[in-house]
Amino acid sequence: DAKTTQPPSMDCAEGRAANLPCNHSTISGNEYVYWYRQIHSQGPQYIIHGLKNNETNEMASLIITEDRKSSTLILPHATLRDTAVYYCIVSPAGGNTPLVFGKGTRLSVIA
Amino acid sequence: GAVVSQHPSRVICKSGTSVKIECRSLDFQATTMFWYRQFPKQSLMLMATSNEGSKATYEQGVEKDKFLINHASLTLSTLTVTSAHPEDSSFYICSARGEGGGYTFGSGTRLTVV
Numbered sequence: 030d031a032k033t034t035q036p037p038s039m040d041c042a043e044g045r046a047a048n049l050p051c052n053h054s055t056i057s058g059n060e061y062v063y064w065y066r067q068i069h070s071q072g073p074q075y076i077i078h079g080l081k082n083n084e085t086n087e088m089a090s091l092i093i094t095e096d097r098k099s100s101t102l103i104l105p106h107a108t109l110r111d112t113a114v115y116y117c118i119v120s121p122a123g124g125n126t127p128l129v130f131g132k133g134t135r136l137s138v139i140a
Numbered sequence: 141g142a143v144v145s146q147h148p149s150r151v152i153c154k155s156g157t158s159v160k161i162e163c164r165s166l167d168f169q170a171t172t173m174f175w176y177r178q179f180p181k182q183s184l185m186l187m188a189t190s191n192e193g194s195k196a197t198y199e200q201g202v203e204k205d206k207f208l209i210n211h212a213s214l215t216l217s218t219l220t221v222t223s224a225h226p227e228d229s230s231f232y233i234c235s236a237r238g239e240g241g242g243y244t245f246g247s248g249t250r251l252t253v254v
Contacts, residue, residue: 063243065243065245067184070231070248070250071247071248072144072146072233072235072245072246072247072248073184073233073235073245074245075242075243075244075245078242116183122241123241125171125172125189125191125237127174127186127189127235128174128235128243129186130176130183130184130185131183132183133183
């Protein structure tokens with residue numbers, strides 16, 4: 030079972046920041062927080078991941094609370110192409126544990 | 141970055157026939173690959189974990205004799221849907237973990253059984 034909870038859907042105006050929350054209150058010390066997104070009829074696309082520090086890359090920023098029980102994915106300037114289902118997943122750092130997907134958040138970016 | 145190539149992207153087959161889906165890791169060696177399926181408006185569900193040179197591990201409720209997985213090399217894993225039926229129509233996706241620790245997904249295969 031997925032260990033994360035996300036809102037089922039969100040809207041965001043084009044050009045504005047999209048802030049997608051995720052709760053993972055039972056996260057273990059060795060588990061990372063991963064974010065992926067899936068555009069219709071495509072395979073999931075990696076966005077970002079982190080352990081406890083905030084992370085930023087060319088796609089997004091990841092803010093993890095100090096107690097690591099929740100996180101927020103930030104898309105700084107959402108475009109129509111960012112419309113997708115966003116999945117927040119927690120998984121151990123090493124080994125070959127598969128990612129377990131929850132229901133995700135369907136983000137709709139509106140012009 | 142790591143790339144996983146999945147083929148075919150779409151396939152239509154007749155009920156009772158078999159279909160093979162291939163996943164190749166193009167620029168890294170994947171000792172383990174994961175197979176998922178996704179029904180419309182649902183999330184990805186893990187079907188099995190494929191290990192190079194050994195038998196796959198199937199999730200509960202997934203028939204190993206129906207969904208044959210072969211991982212004969214470090215860059216290729218195949219999923220064969222045997223004796224396909226309309227209820228097997230789904231979106232099948234493979235994934236592999238690269239050397240940097242990230243998970244890379246194939247582009248998916250849309251299987252339609254008629």
